[in-house]
Amino acid sequence: MEIEELYKEIILDHYQNPRNYGDLDLSSNFYRGAYPFCTAEGENSLCGDAIYLQFFIEDGKLIDIKFKGEGCALSLASASIMTEMVKGKTLEEIESLINKVKLILEGKEESSDELGDFQALEGVKNLPVRIKCVLLAWTVLEDGIRDYKKKISP
């Protein structure tokens, strides 16, 4: 594998111009107290990568999400790609997407067009030591959704 196959244009673009980066605007009329506001964070203790997510859920759908964090190009690009992919999806759809992402990185499943920009990250499965970086945002969201579910039906 050539290194450029890992650091593809699209990855560098997400890394250098991250989508949905920052904080959700809690003051806007649209969000004011109307929906449960969720946060989730996690880090990769080995390398110090950290991802912080904020999202709103309405009627079982994730209607908006922002991320912040620090880390390598792979972890931040993955987070950026993830926020684009999950926005507007139902929690069930997101959970199955997270599972799919895991299977792809474990080499158990091939990626497909429905994975959009994430396909560019598939190459990391050949670099086991960096899989954790790509997975971080996804597992943080998984935890966040789990916490949300606990909160609404304890």
Add this chain to the structure above:
Amino acid sequence: MYNVYRIREDFPILKTTINGKPLIYLDNSATTQKPAVVIDTICEYYKQYNANIHRSVHYLGVKATEIYEKVRGDIAKFINAPNSNCIVFTKGATESINLVAYGWGRKFLKEGDEILITLMEHHSNIVPWQMLSIEKGIKIKFVPLNDDGSLNLTAFKELLTERTKLVSITHVSNVLGIINPIKEIIDTSHKAGAIVLIDGAQSVPSIPIDVQNLDADFLVFSAHKMLGPTGIGILYGKEDLLEEMDPLLGGGDMIKKVTKDYSVWADIPYKFEGGTQNIAGVIGFGKAIEYLNNLGLEHIYKHEKTLVSYTLKRLLNIDGIKIYGPTTENLRLNIISFNYKDIHPHDVATILDREGIAIRAGHQCAQPLHSYLGISASCRASFYLYNTEEEVDKFIEALEKVNMVFKNGNRRTI
């Protein structure tokens, strides 16, 4: 005459290729490579005289014991310890520090006592004291650093009080490469009534150390950072301190006598070596010490200094390189930590790896230091006796490749 090309012949791994490129190993502060003589010595033990030590009267047992104990003596000489009873085998510098924390600290420290460490310590010289502080209510204080990363000695003297019972400090920072003035620190601490533990994990492999001249109370180091196998470390302690310390592991080989009601511990150093030891590891370490002695630590030290000075010069010419710690080589041993533009260290390390170059990337087991520096991670290149200027050149070239992959771009700041 120090011939690095001749020396390289002794290290089988240096002939391997990584991703089709010759290996350039610049992660020596994590662990060093092993010369064939060390590997062969370990094989020889298992093939020719494998037996348990201190127990058997048969030929193999006697031979294994003799060699194991000879290594203890060789190590005592290597750091000029007064005798081999001061040398305890552990599984690494980390265990050595834990042995002092629990064998000495748990027994003698009381609530309100203070331990002085520094902001540049490796986690292994922070966490054991934190664990002990939970148990004993002792206080840990950190000596701050100057702007260039060196130890703030004025602050050190102010923090040193009659409550300070132990000063535990690294000789050489595993991130900044800074060589601390340990002689001065030991003298000052002793005057204040504190004993001193020196973490020599990074220094003993390259700097000739004389524990008697330094008057160090404890010195810890690891075999694997100085050509030896993993799983072997040393605790040097002054005899009276070791005598009054409690063992950590009870079991076979650490006793004089066992009855149903009580046991009598063995003399030092054996009371600290309960259970069957890493015999092959000790014997391999003995060979590593012999190898280092043959080369001469003073020559190794000089070689590393030349390499570091050359690397600093080349790195400082690259736009966007930020070096942590002093940029003159006089304060520094064989370690350079840096960041390149705002490219994450893991991305740098992955791209270098494709070029066959091994560096460390991450927090390097020194998170408090990294947060003091205001970063979460850094890249680290560290050298040892077999590295060459040609390897440094390739490393510098590969950094250019990193820049190319990232297309000279910085992250959009948000």
